[in-house]
Amino acid sequence: MTNLSASPLLVAEGLSKFYGSRIGCRNVNFALQPGEVLAIVGESGSGKTTLLNLLSGQLAPNAGAVRYRMRDGETKNLLDLSEAERRFLARTDWGFVHQDARNGLRMGVSAGGNIGERLMGVGDRHYGRIRETARGWLDRVEIDTSRIDDKPTQFSGGMRQRLQIARNLVTHPRLVFMDEPTGGLDVSVQARLLDLIRGLVADLGLAVVLVTHDLAVARLLSHRILVMKDGHVIEAGLTDRVLDDPQEAYTQLLVSSVLAA
Amino acid sequence: MSRTAENYRGYNFAYLDEQTKRMIRRAILKAIAIPGYQVPFASREMPMPYGWGTGGVQVTAAILGPSDVLKVIDQGADDTTNAVSIRQFFEKTAGVETTTETEKATVIQTRHRIPEAKLQGHQVLVYQVPIPEPLRFLEPRETETRTLHALAEYGLMHVRLYEDIAQHGHIAKTYAYPVLVADRYVMDPSPIPKFDNPKMDDCAALQLFGAGREKRIYAIPPYTKVVSLDFEDHPFEATKFEQPCALCGATDSYLDEVITDDQGGRMFVCSDTHHCETRRCEGHVGHLGMPVTEAAE
Numbered sequence: 001m002t003n004l005s006a007s008p009l010l011v012a013e014g015l016s017k018f019y020g021s022r023i024g025c026r027n028v029n030f031a032l033q034p035g036e037v038l039a040i041v042g043e044s045g046s047g048k049t050t051l052l053n054l055l056s057g058q059l060a061p062n063a064g065a066v067r068y069r070m071r072d073g074e075t076k077n078l079l080d081l082s083e084a085e086r087r088f089l090a091r092t093d094w095g096f097v098h099q100d101a102r103n104g105l106r107m108g109v110s111a112g113g114n115i116g117e118r119l120m121g122v123g124d125r126h127y128g129r130i131r132e133t134a135r136g137w138l139d140r141v142e143i144d145t146s147r148i149d150d151k152p153t154q155f156s157g158g159m160r161q162r163l164q165i166a167r168n169l170v171t172h173p174r175l176v177f178m179d180e181p182t183g184g185l186d187v188s189v190q191a192r193l194l195d196l197i198r199g200l201v202a203d204l205g206l207a208v209v210l211v212t213h214d215l216a217v218a219r220l221l222s223h224r225i226l227v228m229k230d231g232h233v234i235e236a237g238l239t240d241r242v243l244d245d246p247q248e249a250y251t252q253l254l255v256s257s258v259l260a261a
Numbered sequence: 262m263s264r265t266a267e268n269y270r271g272y273n274f275a276y277l278d279e280q281t282k283r284m285i286r287r288a289i290l291k292a293i294a295i296p297g298y299q300v301p302f303a304s305r306e307m308p309m310p311y312g313w314g315t316g317g318v319q320v321t322a323a324i325l326g327p328s329d330v331l332k333v334i335d336q337g338a339d340d341t342t343n344a345v346s347i348r349q350f351f352e353k354t355a356g357v358e359t360t361t362e363t364e365k366a367t368v369i370q371t372r373h374r375i376p377e378a379k380l381q382g383h384q385v386l387v388y389q390v391p392i393p394e395p396l397r398f399l400e401p402r403e404t405e406t407r408t409l410h411a412l413a414e415y416g417l418m419h420v421r422l423y424e425d426i427a428q429h430g431h432i433a434k435t436y437a438y439p440v441l442v443a444d445r446y447v448m449d450p451s452p453i454p455k456f457d458n459p460k461m462d463d464c465a466a467l468q469l470f471g472a473g474r475e476k477r478i479y480a481i482p483p484y485t486k487v488v489s490l491d492f493e494d495h496p497f498e499a500t501k502f503e504q505p506c507a508l509c510g511a512t513d514s515y516l517d518e519v520i521t522d523d524q525g526g527r528m529f530v531c532s533d534t535h536h537c538e539t540r541r542c543e544g545h546v547g548h549l550g551m552p553v554t555e556a557a558e
């Protein structure tokens with residue numbers, strides 16, 4: 001990590017969420033540094049989605065806290081933010097890339113409008129400038145700029161994901177949450193998207209919390225891994241270490257099933 | 262209690278019972294206190310179909326007093342079926358005096374226009390509103406639009422205008438053009454032409470908006486700042502007409518295209534019929550008009 005800042009960007013402290021007697025996730029602790037990519041891996045039902053929703057402030061924990069270092073340098077507990085502050089944070093300093101692009105894009109709005117929305121949301125009122133910025137981002141995510149006025153409904157699955165990424169990055173967020181960003185895509189499309197994400201993350205120094213069941217995706221993108229099972233983090237560490245030398249029996253099983261596949 | 266109301270099959274003055282009127286007045290007061298904010302109200306069944314201005318009619322019924330003078334316009338005209346039936350409705354149920362003269366009216370109920378004559382402080386303009394939610398087009402979820410209003414997150418409105426420019430090269434929206442009221446709430450001014458938008462700003466009259474089917478009331482108090490949304494490089498422009506009114510020669514009024522014969526003949530005339538008549542009575546004659554003295558006698 002080139003970032004010398006001692007203070008982490010995001011800290012999870014004893015995060016727990018229960019649904020009645022069922023455990024969503026329990027006592028999760030970690031710190032995410034600026035520019036770091038953390039993969040949360042596990043099977044469905046392991047609690048990784050619950051954890052993602054807790055981290056991004058979309059769900060309130062039963063215990064614990066999520067602390068985030070704001071752009072002004074002050075670290076705040078997400079629970080202490082007003083809804084207005086939390087939403088502002090979410091559409092400026094954060095990004096959220098959904099597995100299903102329809103949840104992350106406005107399907108009835110042109111590509112340019114999708115990218116421009118965040119800019120207009122923070123008060124940009126110059127059409128020409130918004131459009132130029134949108135063109136720049138289309139180019140950056142390898143979508144032909146001549147498609148700027150086309151709607152996402154006219155785009156392929158891979159293009160939709162790339163548009164979703166551009167729409168999020170236009171305000172230069174420092175943290176992006178990704179929920180199975182390559183899920184449901186063809187292998188070749190996946191490879192290209194992963195490549196693009198890896199490049200952007202490195203160029204922009206983005207911190208990423210990536211939720212995936214796909215260990216190959218985790219290996220390609222992440223620096224560190226949390227392995228979840230039944231709502232608990234059962235193993236954590238540097239990605240190469242965890243995947244090459246898993247300590248827990250369950251992680252070994254996950255890794256071997258990937259190797260077998 | 263006026264005599265007519267008692268005579269009209271036992272209905273209360275202006276049709277609605279006093280309890281309902283009080284409920285509507287409370288909504289109106291709240292709407293005035295929070296300019297541009299949509300206040301929910303328990304919209305009542307009225308003896309006319311939705312789309313005929315039941316929201317506006319309920320607002321008018323709630324504010325009307327026996328000494329009021331009522332004018333009703335539809336697309337600027339006093340003589341359309343819709344305007345005539347609403348006017349007759351209040352003549353029968355409230356027995357109030359009605360007029361077509363903008364200056365004489367104390368309450369003006371309107372569909373799709375603001376009169377050309379500058380409104381005064383003692384007047385109330387009541388708009389009939391079909392769809393009160395300006396964000397509906399891009400955000401169908403009611404819970405979400407409520408949050409967007411509460412937090413003044415209005416980027417979406419500009420997305421809508423952005424899409425217009427991207428598609429047409431300019432903001433093509435010519436009616437129901439969204440405005441920001443008192444620097445706080447974005448509001449749909451009902452389907453008035455954007456030509457009328459500047460009249461809402463700093464207006465001396467109280468402006469009330471009633472949506473019957475959607476059960477919402479909102480308001481612009483007198484002398485409130487009302488700004489049409491736009492971009493720095495695509496500023497709001499009120500519609501301009503290339504020719505004057507064919508009948509009265511007015512160059513500053515909103516014109517409707519009227520078909521004059523089966524051969525496709527057409528002319529542009531004031532949509533505000535009272536404005537046009539007033540001008541003609543004052544001696545103004547358009548290029549297809551005739552002096553009013555002959556016509557009137």
Ligand SMILES: [Zn+2]
Binds near residue numbers: 506507508537538
């Ligand atoms: Zn005229």
